[in-house]
Amino acid sequence: xxxxxxxxxxxxxxxxxxxxxxxxxxxxxxxxxxxxxxxxxxxxxxxxxxxxxxxxxxxxxxxxxxxxxxxxxxxxxxxxxxxxxxxxxxxxxxxxxxxxxxxxxxxxxxxxxxxxxxxxxxxxxxxxxxxxxxxxxxxxxxxxxxxxxxxxxxxxxxxxxxxxxxxxxxxxxxxxxxxxxxxxxxxxxxxxxxxxxxxxxxxxxxxxxxxxxxxxxxxxxxxxxxxxxxxxxxxxxxxxxxxxxxxxxxxxxxxxxxxxxxxxxxxxxxxxxxxxxxxxxxxxxxxxxxxxxxxxxxxxxxxxxxxxxxxxxxxxxxxxxxxxxxxxxxxxxxxxxxxxxxxxxxxxxxxxxxxxxxxxxxxxxxxxxxxxxxxxxxxxxxxxxxxxxxxxxxxxxxxxxxxxxxxxxxxxxxxxxxxxxxxxxxxxxxxxxxxxxxxxxxxxxxxxxxxxxxxxxxxxxxxxxxxxxxxxxxxxxxxxxxxxxxxxxxxxxxxxxxxxxxxxxxxxxxxxxxxxxxxxxxxxxxxxxxxxxxxxxxxxxxxxxxxxxxxxxxxxxxxxxxxxxxxxxxxxxxxxxxxxxxxxxxxxxxxxxxxxxxxxxxxxxxxxxxxxxxxxxxxxxxxxxxxxxxxxx
Amino acid sequence: xxxxxxxxxxxxxxxxxxxxxxxxxxxxxxxxxxxxxxxxxxxxxxxxxxxxxxxxxxxxxxxxxxxxxxxxxxxxxxxxxxxxxxxxxxxxxxxxxxxxxxxxxxxxxxxxxxxxxxxxxxxxxxxxxxxxxxxxxxxxxxxxxxxxxxxxxxxxxxxxxxxxxxxxxxxxxxxxxxxxxxxxxxxxxxxxxxxxxxxxxxxxxxxxxxxxxxxxxxxxxxxxxxxxxxxxxxxxxxxxxxxxxxxxxxxxxxxxxxxxxxxxxxxxxxxxxxxxxxxxxxxxxxxxxxxxxxxxxxxxxxxxxxxxxxxxxxxxxxxxxxxxxx
Numbered sequence: 015x016x017x018x019x020x021x022x023x024x025x026x027x028x029x030x031x032x033x034x035x036x037x038x039x040x041x042x043x044x045x046x047x048x049x050x051x052x053x054x055x056x057x058x059x060x061x062x063x064x065x066x067x068x069x070x071x072x073x074x075x076x077x078x079x080x081x082x083x084x085x086x087x088x089x090x091x092x093x094x095x096x097x098x099x100x101x102x103x104x105x106x107x108x109x110x111x112x113x114x115x116x117x118x119x120x121x122x123x124x125x126x127x128x129x130x131x132x133x134x135x136x137x138x139x140x141x142x143x144x145x146x147x148x149x150x151x152x153x154x155x156x157x158x159x160x161x162x163x164x165x166x167x168x169x170x171x172x173x174x175x176x177x178x179x180x181x182x183x184x185x186x187x188x189x190x191x192x193x194x195x196x197x198x199x200x201x202x203x204x205x206x207x208x209x210x211x212x213x214x215x216x217x218x219x220x221x222x223x224x225x226x227x228x229x230x231x232x233x234x235x236x237x238x239x240x241x242x243x244x245x246x247x248x249x250x251x252x253x254x255x256x257x258x259x260x261x262x263x264x265x266x267x268x269x270x271x272x273x274x275x276x277x278x279x280x281x282x283x284x285x286x287x288x289x290x291x292x293x294x295x296x297x298x299x300x301x302x303x304x305x306x307x308x309x310x311x312x313x314x315x316x317x318x319x320x321x322x323x324x325x326x327x328x329x330x331x332x333x334x335x336x337x338x339x340x341x342x343x344x345x346x347x348x349x350x351x352x353x354x355x356x357x358x359x360x361x362x363x364x365x366x367x368x369x370x371x372x373x374x375x376x377x378x379x380x381x382x383x384x385x386x387x388x389x390x391x392x393x394x395x396x397x398x399x400x401x402x403x404x405x406x407x408x409x410x411x412x413x414x415x416x417x418x419x420x421x422x423x424x425x426x427x428x429x430x431x432x433x434x435x436x437x438x439x440x441x442x443x444x445x446x447x448x449x450x451x452x453x454x455x456x457x458x459x460x461x462x463x464x465x466x467x468x469x470x471x472x473x474x475x476x477x478x479x480x481x482x483x484x485x486x487x488x489x490x491x492x493x494x495x496x497x498x499x500x501x502x503x504x505x506x507x508x509x510x511x512x513x514x515x516x517x518x519x520x521x522x523x524x525x526x527x528x529x530x531x532x533x534x535x536x537x538x539x540x541x542x543x544x545x546x547x548x549x550x551x552x553x554x555x556x557x558x559x560x561x562x563x564x565x566x567x568x569x570x571x572x573x574x575x576x577x578x579x580x581x582x583x584x585x586x587x588x589x590x591x592x593x594x595x596x597x598x599x600x601x602x603x604x605x606x607x608x609x610x611x612x613x614x615x616x617x618x619x620x621x622x623x624x625x626x627x628x629x630x631x632x633x634x635x636x637x638x639x640x641x642x643x644x645x646x647x
Numbered sequence: 648x649x650x651x652x653x654x655x656x657x658x659x660x661x662x663x664x665x666x667x668x669x670x671x672x673x674x675x676x677x678x679x680x681x682x683x684x685x686x687x688x689x690x691x692x693x694x695x696x697x698x699x700x701x702x703x704x705x706x707x708x709x710x711x712x713x714x715x716x717x718x719x720x721x722x723x724x725x726x727x728x729x730x731x732x733x734x735x736x737x738x739x740x741x742x743x744x745x746x747x748x749x750x751x752x753x754x755x756x757x758x759x760x761x762x763x764x765x766x767x768x769x770x771x772x773x774x775x776x777x778x779x780x781x782x783x784x785x786x787x788x789x790x791x792x793x794x795x796x797x798x799x800x801x802x803x804x805x806x807x808x809x810x811x812x813x814x815x816x817x818x819x820x821x822x823x824x825x826x827x828x829x830x831x832x833x834x835x836x837x838x839x840x841x842x843x844x845x846x847x848x849x850x851x852x853x854x855x856x857x858x859x860x861x862x863x864x865x866x867x868x869x870x871x872x873x874x875x876x877x878x879x880x881x882x883x884x885x886x887x888x889x890x891x892x893x894x895x896x897x898x899x900x901x902x903x904x905x906x907x908x909x910x911x912x913x914x915x916x917x918x919x920x921x922x923x924x925x926x927x928x929x930x931x932x933x934x935x936x937x938x939x940x941x942x943x944x945x946x947x948x949x950x951x952x953x954x955x956x957x958x959x960x961x962x963x964x965x966x967x968x969x970x971x972x973x
Contacts, residue, residue, distance in 0.1 A: 135751065142747065142759025216762060218932070220798075221769040221972060225932050232888040233895075257860045258726060259831055397725070481734035486799055486827035490725045535740050544831055544858060547763070547798045551737040554763035554798075559741035624751045639763035647750035 037274045037281020043081045043092065043099050065201065065278050065286070066098050066182055070105040072112050076126070078148075078170075078180065079119040085274045085281055088209045092179035093120065093170065099279040100203045100303065101168070101182025108163040108189040114156040116148055123147040126156070127171040128184065129341060129584070130325050130604035133158040135624025138586055140171045143625050143643055147172060163188035164325035165299040165343050167203065174212035177305030177633050179279075181205060185299065186325075194321050196297035196347060200288040204311075204359050204368050206273045206304040216634055219267060223546040226271045229263045229363070229388045231255075254396075258490065262390035263363075264543055264578060265504065267634055268306045270366030275307065277359065277370040285379060286370040292351050296372070297321075301343045305633040308339045308362035308580060308607075310506060313355050313372065314383055318346040320514055324603045329520040336514035337362065337503055339582035341605035341631035344514075354378035362505060362580075364388045389505045391610065395578055398495040398611035470531050472597035473497075473572055473615035478536050480551035483576065488552040489542040491576045495613035497595040503580060503609050516592065516614070519601035525591050526602065527619040531570035534615075535561060539575045539583070539608060539630070539640065547638060548630065554639025561628065563588075563620035563646045573606070574613040581635060582607045585644065587626040590616040605631055620646045726830055768795045769972060774925075776968025778809075778941075782959065786811035788966075799827040803835060808843070817843035817911075821852055821868075832857035839870055845911035848872055854880075862886070877905030892929040896937075898922070907948060912956070914948020927970055935970045 081094040095101035106112050118124045125147050127139035137158045141147030148154040163186040170180035183201040208215060218225045231252065239248035255262050280286035290296045299322075302309055312318070312335035319332045322345035330347070338344050348355075354373040361367060364385045371379050477493050484491075502513035541548040550558070563569065571590070573583055583590075584605040592600045593615055608614055629641040744750070747758025770793040778786050787810045794801040803825040808818030823837030833856050841848040854868025863885050870878040884898040899922040907915050923941030930936075942963050945953045950960035 136753070140759070142756060143753075145753060146756045217767055217769075220767045221771070222932055228891040230888055230891060232890055234889065256862060259858050259860060259862055478735045479730070480737040481730035482737045484728055484730040484734070486829055486832075489830045492725070536735070542798075542830060545798050545827070549763075551735075553737050555746075555759070555761050556764040558746070559738045560744045560746060561740045562742035562744055625753075637762040639761050641759075641761060643746055643759075645744050645750055 036283040037085045037276075038087055038283060042085065042279055042281075042284070043083050043094060043097060066100045066103050066203075067096070068103045068105055072106075072110050074104060074112065074114040076101070076114060076116045077119055078116065078124045081179070083179070083207075085207050085276070086209055090207075090209050092207075093124075093175045094179050095126075095182060098182075099179040100205065101180065103183045103185060103201050104168070106160045106184065106186045108160050108186055111157065111159045115153050116156065117153040118148040118150055121150055123149050123172055124175060124180075125170055125172045126168055126180075127586070128156075128166070128168050130166045130343075131158075131184070132161050132587070132589075132622070135587060135622065135626060138624075138626065140586065140627045143627050160186055162186060162325060164322055164327070165201075165301065165345050166325045167301045167303055167343060169303060171627070174216075174305070174633060174637070176303075177206070177208065177212045179205075179207075181301075181303035183299065183301050193327055194297060194345070194347070195295060197294040198290055198296045199299065200296065201278070201299045201301065202286075202288070202357065202370060203278055203301040203303050204307070204309050205276045205279070206268075206307045206361075206368075207276055208268070208272045208274075210272055212305070212633070215268065215272060216637065219546045219634065223267070223543050224261060224264070226267065226269045227261065227263060227363075228269065228271055229265075229365070230261065231263065231390075251390075258396075259544060260396070260490070260578060261543070263388060264391070265388070266306060266308070266361065266363035266365075266579075267546075267632070269363050270361070273307065273361075273366065275304075275309075275359070275361060275366050275368035277357070277368040280370070282367060282369040282382075287376055287378075288357075288370060288372050289376070290350055290372060290374065292374060294349070296348050296350060297345060298348060298357075298372075299343065299345045300338070302338045302340050304340045306340070308337055308582075309359040309368065310335060310337045310362060310386075311344075311357070311359045312336075312511065313348060313357050314380070315352065315355050316348045316350055316372075318348060320344060320346050320518070323519055323601065324605060326521050326602045327523075328601055329522050331514065331518045332512075333514045333518070334511035335506065335509075337506060337607075339580060339605070339607045339631065340633070341582045341584045342603075342607065348372070352380075354380040356380040356382050358383050360385055362503075364505065386505060386509065391504055391578055394496060394501070395504055395610035396490070396492075398492045398613070399497065470534060470570060473570060473593065473595065473613075474534060474536070475595075475613065477538075477574060477613070479576070480538060480553070482552035483538060483540055485552060486545070487542055487547050487549050487554070488540045488576065489544060490578070491538075492574070492611040492613075495574050495611050496609075497613050499592075499594065499600070499614065501609060501612075503607075516600070516607075517594070519592065519603075521599075521601045525599045525617065526589060527568050527591075527617070529568040529619075531617055532567050534570045534572055536572040536574060537561070537642070539573060539577055539581050541577045541579070541635070541638075541640070543578075546634075548635040548640040549638075550640055550642055555641040555643075556639060558639075558642055560625070560643040560645045563618065563644060565620055565623055565646055567620050568617060569620065570615055570617050572613060572615045573608045575608045575610055578610045579632075580607050580609045581640065582631040583629070584631045585618065585626070585628045587622040587624065587644075587646075588618050588620065590618060592616045622646055763798065766796050769793065771972035772970060774966075774968055774970065776937075776939075776966045779965045779967075780962050782962075784811060784958075786816065788968075794825065796825070801825040801833075803837075815843050817841065823852060823854075825856070828855075829857070831859075835868065839868075841911070845908075848876070848908070848911065850876070850878065875906060876908065879903040894927050894929060894935070896925045896927065896939075898925065904949075909952070912949065912952035914946075914950075914952065916947045918947065918949040919943070919945050923966070925966065925970075933972050937966075937968060937970060939966045940964070941966055 076095050078095055080091050081097050083090050083092040092099050116126055125139045125141050135144045137156050138144040166184040168182055168184055169176045183203050236248055274281055278286045317332050319330050321330050324343055336344055350372055354371055357370040357372055359368040479491050499516035502515050506513045537550050540552045582605050590603045590606055592603055594600055623646050626644040628644045629636045772791050774790040776788055778788055790807045793804045796802055803823040805821040809816040819841050821839040823835040825833045825835045827833050835854045837852050839850040839852045850870035850872040852868050852870050856866045859865050863883055866882045868880050880902050882900040884896055887895040902919045904913050904915055904918050921941055921943035923939055925937045925939030927935040927937035944961040953960050
């Protein structure tokens, strides 16, 4: 916040579109220089412009208040911690007991949740589950022993305060030696900002769920496709979507039509800059603290060596790009040699981007790439492995809806929007050897769960839909979800870049608990986009009952996505130990993205007595009821 | 609410309306499709399949891998349907626990309430327009819908009417309880009051409203009034996105009555129908001025009443107005 002009002059009427998407160069917290910490920080000069102040030690005082901000030319009010957006970076040490006094100067209750931190449930900060929240004027003292190290973050768990600015990074230094060697360390927290009242945004989505989607199929798109691919292909491409009343460009509920994408609280035009000296190994601790946005992050000209995910070291894997959703953290090592690089984080729906610069000195910049084109969701994203089998289950081989051309004939795929599939001409499945591939794929699938039936060595693959998934709350169900984890997801398949996938992640230390699972808990991620309803098993939070974990048990959780959106699922209080489809341990996570029509599984050791939250970390999905209470007792 | 399948003609739609609406009531959205007849049994097929592994048959064919049987996913249904009797219990993992009470519940802490338990409000002006006819008997018309409630249960108000020469010609106002019964369909139950020229009429109303395959917005409501009067009103519309903001909306409405009502100039059978095209520009989703043209007509004895009063049974009118909501 430091060297920002406190006097951002709002433009006269008619804010230009470019200004809105790019944001104001000098946007941010306007009156943020009031606290001593910030004043001191401001004097450090412009080298870390926009980066949050770092608070270190074992005793912390955090004050939650409103701060005027201006990111787009339109004055707004943010909810901030110590007047800073992002909130101060907290630096702890593993083994210390930290005391954090949080004072609420808002007119409403607030809370802070320490995302991914293992602690007693009363310290977890979820109002209505772990405590009462922090009333206006009150100070709540969090105190807990830090039992882990790595990159984490914290945020409000009350209302939509997170979306209005209450998020910051946590760095925990290990008790022993740092396992990741780096000459320099930067926190890069991506978030998103709306000038609207988030509750108003939610209400709009309730009235019209595609309110912010300005990439919808149009009549002209249709004629363009028809002239290029022929009328039949153009109709086929749309047929199933239209029958099912689903939107192939429903990639994000919100878009740049209301969001401004921020890197360390700075707009793309503001260009937050991280400094380095050529030849250094630079560790970028990237946090997705957005309310709604999946970011696809890359640094053109640099390989990213992913070394640490969700606060846990992973075997280094070198990629060009990675996608992460709200709640996830990814640490990469880069070794820049040129003067300047753009850190480019485009939103998954391709309507905008957050941007920062990695440079040898302030003021430099590298070219900013163009946004990738908007891709329609594919058959994989709607039907899972039924289609996945056809493309060999391979990651990138997204089969477009056009692939449906001629696939009619899979007799009996009735529900599917009925007509669409029936009468398919197998021969027309371009280049696909039907018998060999598809059936091979399915047979494997089935033999797999045949094996599973004998035990819990591998996760089950048979969809067990809840009886509450057949009503108004659920607009689709996937009977044969895809289980492969090597798919980077829509918009990243076959883009010519090496993109990180879940299958790339390996926590070297192995699982925390060597036991196999004693049982399976299967939850389905469900929703009805048209009604803008989000739930688990077709039941919103208010109608649900808690999921009970028996204290000490080791169990398998299966998340089966019956929607066409990716949901970052965050289980509080306990690790989610991701496993491969054949039951091998992969990585320890606190937030796991589940792609459309995907079924993933992870093991949990229920060692944390108490009540915990478990939810989709897209704020509006969470608030709509894609949320469960977990009781460990 | 898009679209982009500009291949369906409005006329076809009209015919489809009634049948689609009726079938939707049966909570099977897919029944409306061509193939559906052979497949309406799908939900029950599903119940027949052994639950533990509905595809068990395939496993056995794993080695043999003959294509045909493996392809027969006869029980597959991605939308709608009814739950098989052995479907998973969504409370099966709760061990009897309830939200915010029991083990480790923090004393004095009210349980978490999220937006699924909030009530929302919306008022939508589908049309608010001036209608121009060649004869000069211009009028102002409105068609509003408001709702208040949760995702699945709402109070719905519908108001439609015509004002000409400063006088309310006719109006229909309904107060309904809307209840979500299927993915895209709500049932509506309530009352309707007609005002305007002639005596006021009151009805009980029952109907459905929702989204048919291919994104057709449909409303079909049946009414029972005093003195054995009955009526049926069907309305359908579609949105064609020419661009992200320029949208062409074909819309049609049909009104049937079961009995003559000379005092209100209504005859038995199909009484009134209209079909129009409106082209709007969405400055925002919530504010879109439009222009359009509509063909409206009276039929049967209703037409006779209109002609008897010196009016024209059929007319083409130009419209200009604004669509809005908040």
